[in-house]
Amino acid sequence: MKALFPILGILTAMLLSYALYQGLVVAPTEQTMGEVQRIFYYHVPSAWTAFILFFVNFAASIVYLVKRRPAADVVALVSAEVGVVFCTVVLITGPIWARPVWGIWWTWDMRLTSTLVLWLIYVSYLFLRRFSSGGQTPTLAAALAVLGALCVPFVYFSIWFFRTQHPQPVMGGGGSIDPRMMHALLINWLAFSCFAFLVCWSRYRLEMLQRDVDQAHALESLMGARRGAR
Amino acid sequence: MKNGYLFAAYAVTWIIHVGYISTIVVRYARLKREIKELKKN
Numbered sequence: 001m002k003a004l005f006p007i008l009g010i011l012t013a014m015l016l017s018y019a020l021y022q023g024l025v026v027a028p029t030e031q032t033m034g035e036v037q038r039i040f041y042y043h044v045p046s047a048w049t050a051f052i053l054f055f056v057n058f059a060a061s062i063v064y065l066v067k068r069r070p071a072a073d074v075v076a077l078v079s080a081e082v083g084v085v086f087c088t089v090v091l092i093t094g095p096i097w098a099r100p101v102w103g104i105w106w107t108w109d110m111r112l113t114s115t116l117v118l119w120l121i122y123v124s125y126l127f128l129r130r131f132s133s134g135g136q137t138p139t140l141a142a143a144l145a146v147l148g149a150l151c152v153p154f155v156y157f158s159i160w161f162f163r164t165q166h167p168q169p170v171m172g173g174g175g176s177i178d179p180r181m182m183h184a185l186l187i188n189w190l191a192f193s194c195f196a197f198l199v200c201w202s203r204y205r206l207e208m209l210q211r212d213v214d215q216a217h218a219l220e221s222l223m224g225a226r227r228g229a230r
Numbered sequence: 231m232k233n234g235y236l237f238a239a240y241a242v243t244w245i246i247h248v249g250y251i252s253t254i255v256v257r258y259a260r261l262k263r264e265i266k267e268l269k270k271n
Contacts, residue, residue, distance in 0.1 A: 020240075039239040046243070085250045089243050096239040195247075202254055209261050216268050 005201065012194040019184070019191035027184035039097040045189035046089040047115075049196050051152055053083030054122065058149035061142035070211075073138045076145055077129055078203045080122050082196055087119045102165065111166035114155045121148040 023041035030037035060076035063069060094112065095105040106112065125148060129141050159166050177185075 035233050036235050038236055042240060042243050082250075085246060089246050092242050092246070093239040096235050096242065100235050199247075199251065199254075202251075206254055206258055206261070209258075209265075213261055213264050213268070220268065220271065 005198070008194070008198060012191065012198055015187075015191040015194055019188040022184040022187050027181045028178055030181075033101055036097060036100050039093055041184050041188045043090060043093040043097060044185060045192045046086045046093065048189055049192045050083045050086035050090060051156065052193070053079045053086060053196060053200075054118075054149060054152050057083060057122075057145050058152075061145035061149075064138060064142045065146070073142070074204060074207045074211075076138075076142060078200050078207060080125050080145065081203060082200050084119065084122045084126060085199075086192075086196065087115070087122065091115060091119055107165055109165045110158045110162040111155070111164050114151065114158050118148070118151045118155050121151055 019041075023038055027038065027041065029035060056079040057076050060072045060079060063072040064076060094115075098107075099105050121144075125141055125144050128144060129137060132140070158164065
């Protein structure tokens with residue numbers, strides 16, 4: 001498995017480069033917005049990847065609540081952390097696109113606000129995991145994750161249910177898109193998904209190692225206490 | 231000027247990702263040192 005990681009890393013780097021080329025060179029320039037529309041090729045795939053990671057977090061949390069498997073708890077933690085990173089990209093690239101197109105950096109529109117709330121929920125989840133030391137932390141975090149996941153479909157469908165300034169969805173929104181634009185979008189999504197998978201894999205290995213080290217420290221303290229008692 | 235926004239968005243994306251990966255690398259290096267210490271004891 002360890003040998004597979006660098007190979008996948010190289011393939012993902014190549015895919016990301018190809019996706020960048022597709023987004024910056026091959027995809028045609030949008031007529032109204034011009035070059036700035038190309039932010040879409042990073043913004044939208046990042047949002048989709050974040051949603052997928054939050055769904056993985058939801059599924060892993062359910063598995064942990066039902067079966068109490070530590071591996072499921074680690075998957076939940078890792079997917080939430082990487083999901084927050086992708087959601088941060090969405091929240092920063094969105095306003096960078098909005099400034100030249102709408103003339104403002106931010107508006108308290110339903111899609112933007114609900115995405116910010118979603119981000120805050122998962123940041124709270126990570127704070128809970130980081131600063132709570134009780135044995136109930138994984139269970140509390142899993143419960144929070146299940147509730148947080150309910151926000152994901154709300155964010156996605158908010159542009160259908162509410163009047164919003166945010167553009168309509170690329171898929172299922174009723175509009176049409178140039179096939180080269182769609183190709184660039186899907187390639188970027190594939191590349192960012194592979195990248196997210198590799199980052200999750202590294203973070204998973206790190207967390208497992210951290211837990212082993214914590215266990216070894218606990219064992220060492222116990223043995224030290226025993227020696228002191230004799 | 232509009233290209234500046236495009237560049238900023240792409241650059242910020244990679245700064246965030248590289249920053250996060252750097253934290254993983256730093257934490258991994260720290261753990262390796264801890265493992266070495268544990269093995270010594």
